[in-house]
Amino acid sequence: MGTKVDHETDEPDDESPSLPDWFKRGQTIGRYLVRECLGVGGMGVIYSAWDPQLDRKLAIKVVRLREGHPGSERGRIRLQREGQALARLRHPNVIAVHDVGTEDGRVFVAMEYVEGQTLQRWLTRSPKPTVPALITVFLQIGRGLAAAHRAGLVHRDVKPENVMIGDDGRVLVLDFGIAREEFGSESDVIEDLAAPARETSLGDDDDDADDQTDPPADAFVATPRPLTRSGAVVGTPAYMSPEQHRGRPVDQRGDQFSFCVAMWEALGGEKPFGEGTREKLLARMRLGQIKRFTNRKVPRRVVVALRRGLAWNPGDRYPSMEVLLEALNPRRHGAETRLWFGLGIGAVIGMSVGIMTALSSIGLRSRAVVEPPASSCSDERADAAAAEPALVFPATSQRAAELTRELDRLAGELDQGHEQLERSRQLTAAARELGHPPVLSRALQLQASALERDGEAFEAEVLLREAATLAAVAGDLSSQAELMIATAEMISVQGRHAEARSWLELADGTATRAAAGPGARGQRVRVAIAVARIDRREGQLARARASLETASERLERDGDPHMQLPSVLLELGAVCVELRAFPRAVLALRRALQVSEQAYGPAHLQVAETRHALGRALEASGELDAALGEYERALSVYEQLESGGRTTAVVRSQIGALLAARGDCDRAWAPLVRAVEDARTAAPASLTLASALEALALACVITHPDALALALEAVEIRERLQGLAHPDLATPLALGALALLETDDPVTALALIERASQLSDTRDDAPSAVVSAARGLTLVALGRADEAREPLDHAHAQLNPASELATRVDRARATRG
Missing domain, CATH: 1.25.40 (Serine Threonine Protein Phosphatase 5, Tetratricopeptide repeat)
Known part of the structure; x- marks a missing residue:
């Protein structure tokens, strides 16, 4: 998007037929001042422009359709859909859209300006990108697509021309010009679908068959219809999935297919199904005639993963982009002999003899033991898994014992609020080298915890899924249930509440099966807390309060050997604040503080977090002096523990904002400035920083010359x-x-x-x-x-x-x- 069309002049060549003479330097598109034409895409002309209101450079895409052309209105609608779709996405691997509007009857999308080049051009550079570099780039593309899919969007035109490689190293998916809501009607994109094609049973050919002879077109399509008809098919034929070629509904698995075509081409030097007419491409796809992969530098697991993503039937591909990325990600795999564990829910609870055979084949020391008879469980798959032999991996080796001790130390540091992400990654790598499932499961869990604190919920979720699988393989039902609860929390944080509830149901069943274990009761309470959090996120506050009140009463009555009461009361306090039941919120949080201090002493992370929550409840109820005292005590503990700057930024912002609200601006200034400094260091370009900037801007709104800059930075x-x-x-x-x-x-x-x-x-x-x-x-x-x-x-x-x-x-x- 930062590449000029004409490198000899600042202005586009007005005589060139490829550059429509729509806007010149100095003209405006909306409120934006045109600087130069950057290039022409399939649907629009790209300009660089300046936003005088927010003082920043932008790229603006203007629709490129002839007035009166039959498809012009559809193109405009599609471009508006692009802007609206992208404006809903928030991900580092998706281009940021700032504005959508019209100018002179043409639709425009104002988006982030990126200095760089398209993936298509980057792939042709000299020297050629290495295999690790290619895999890294495509993993980032996949993460951007996965974010779109989680938002209910399908790209529908994944190809190298629609990816930017920024000069700053970022990889960005763009041109969602034919994206739509995944569960929306097809009628607004596809009109008069071609009649369903007759699928002839042709048998299964070898996947490695060379494309020496093109199969006859009529072997696949019995009644050809014009697939290029306006509105019938959208996308780029060489990268389109079979269902997209045929005018069938396309979901995220269609993007997965296109992604795999592009990655196969980048790694292997040619497209998996070659070139040719649409009919020939469809026939090769149906027959599975994928070209032989000749680049021996590409790991076999990558080729295998891509083949699955190129399957004819969408149901035979990976269930999601996330799972495909897990299969491709080299950080999840070391030597080719290491075990890869499927991360679906069924895989977590239904470990089969095949996995046991795989474990034994890589030389992991193990012995099979049969569990005691399992108690009844509502999930039939869990019942079946209970009857399977489990595996036990005793930590007898010296290296396993050493790693276990190091992981114990890491857990203690994380418990005290220290940021240890890099250390957690090192220990996870060491655990992978060891090949001991229980140790690796623990390492993955701790790394996920560190990632969560760093705001990386998606990557934390992936690691927790793998850790849960490993715990199931080892037959450790208690750890398995714990990890399933943590996975559900990560999923819910990302807004996938129904999926999170399914995980919690499975976790509850697993905890029931582990009833003889020491932590089963505590795990079932944690399930209840997690369910209440989902209720709260979904706005079911009364239901969340009722379940938390019941849980707290039971713990107070029956005892709390697993220290679950403070967590229950913390969540109850937050729910009551949202319900504006302030007296009950303060009462619950004071009790949580009392229990935590008795158990851990005054300088513990949980004590600081409880004081912080109590301060919010007191402030909401109008008890400002008491709130300020709790904030300051919480900050003191965070500083003693050298906790992350993100947390101290939040507390300092709250302290400063409270002082400013009371008219004490002289005292408010120092914590507010320090809050911005903490946030810039620990969480640049984050919502934490935005909140700190806003608090500072509000406090100095009358007197400080930088108030406007602070506010507009928060807006951006x-x-x-x-x-x-x-x-x-x-x-x-x-x-x-x-x-x-x-x-x-x-x-x-x-x-x-x-x-x-x-x-x-x-x-x-x-x-x-x-x-x-x-x-x-x-x-x-x-x-x-x-x-x-x-x-x-x-x-x-x-x-x-x-x-x-x-x-x-x-x-x-x-x-x-």
Whole structure:
């Protein structure tokens, strides 16, 4: 996207027929100032442009269709769909979209500007990319596609031209021009489908068969129909899946097929099904006539994984991009003889004799033991697994014992809040070399914990799935249940609540089967906590509160040998805050603090986290002095433990914001500045940093010259991570408007506040109060005092009267008379 079309001049060649003369340097597209034409794509012309409002460089794609052409309106709709789809995605491997609009009857999409080149061009560079470099790039492409799939989107045109390799090393998927919602209607993309093709039984040929003779087209398609008909098929034929060629519904497995074609071509030098007409390509796909792979530097496991992704039937491919990436990822595999474990739910609970044979074939020391009869379980697969022989891997070797001790130390450091991601990776690598499933399972679990604290929920989920599989192989039902609970938590954090509930049902059954074990009761309580968290995320607050109240009463009555009560009470406190049941929230959190301090002492991470939660509950209930005291005590513990800067940034922001709300701006300044510094160091370009910037901007909204820059930086971060329509954008937009009023620019301020008003939700909380204040003050500055009355009155009722912003609002209300 940063590649110029004409390298000799800054301006595009107006005489060139390939460059439509739509916009020249200095013209505007929407609010954006055109700088130069970067190139022409299949559907649009790409320009570089400048956003004067947010002071940043952008790339803008403008639709490239002739007026009056039969497909012009469909193309515009498709381009709008691209922008809307991408605006919902927040992932480092997907191009960021900032805006969608129209100019001179043409649709445009304003997106992140990336200096770099397409994957197509990168693949032809000299020297050629190495196999490890190619695999690394395609893993990033796959992660971007997986993020799209999790958002319910299908790309439908995965190919090297639709991937950018940035000069900064980033790999970005772009051009979702034919993406659609996965479960939406096909009618808006495909019209008048071709009649279903007759599938002739042709037998199975060897997968390695060379493409020496093209099969006859009529061996596959009995009644040819015009697949190129407008609206019938969208995509690039050489990379399209069989179902896409045939005009059938396409889901994420179609993207998986295209991804595998592109990766096969990059690694092997040619496409797996060669070139030719659509009919010939379809026939080769149906027959499985994949060209022989001649690059011996590519690991066999990669070739095997790609072959599965190229299967004719979507059901024979991998169930998701995540699972395909697990098969391809070299960090999950060492030497070719190491075992790869399937990570699906069924694989976790249904370990078969085949896995035992594989384990014995790689020389893992083991002995088979038969479990005691399993108790009844609602899941039939779990019953079947209970009857399978389990494997025991005693840690008898010196190296296994050493690694176990090192993992114990790592667990203690993580428990104290230390960030040990790199150390966890080293120990996981060592455990893979050892080939001892119980040790490796423990290492994977700890690495997942470190990744979770670093905000890498997806990678943590992958490791937890593998760890659960290893625990099942070793016959350790207690560890298996624990890991399934942790996996469910990771899945739920990513918004896949129904899938998380399925994992928790399996975990509950596994814990029941392990009833004789010492941790079974504690695990079932953890299942209850996890279910309540899902209820809370889904807005089922009353149900979550009821189950947590029951669990806490039972633990108080029957004893709490596994120290589950503090976790139950922490979650109960959070739910009660959301329900605005503040007295109950404070009571629950004070009890959690009491139990934690008695068990661990005052300088433990769980004590700090409980104090932090108590501070939030007290602040929400209006007990500001008490809240400030809990925040400061929590921060002291975090600092003693040298906990991550992300956490200290959050607490310092809350301290500073609370002081500012009370009108104590002199004391507020230092923690707010330090919060931004902590966030920039520990979590750059994160929501933590956005929140810290907003807190600082609000505190200094009247006096500090950098208030506008702080607010707009927070806007940019939230747009990138949360999309253009997220209500959390309302606060930084309103803060930017307030800062602009200080520069006597109420017109631009009004533009920001109009957008903020559209995004702001209707709750009577601080964000809506800030938006109301900004709207009222802006209208007063524009001489529209009558319109300012309602928002100013609303802000007056909601803001802390001691805050600077409240003082400013009251002054405007008094002036208005």
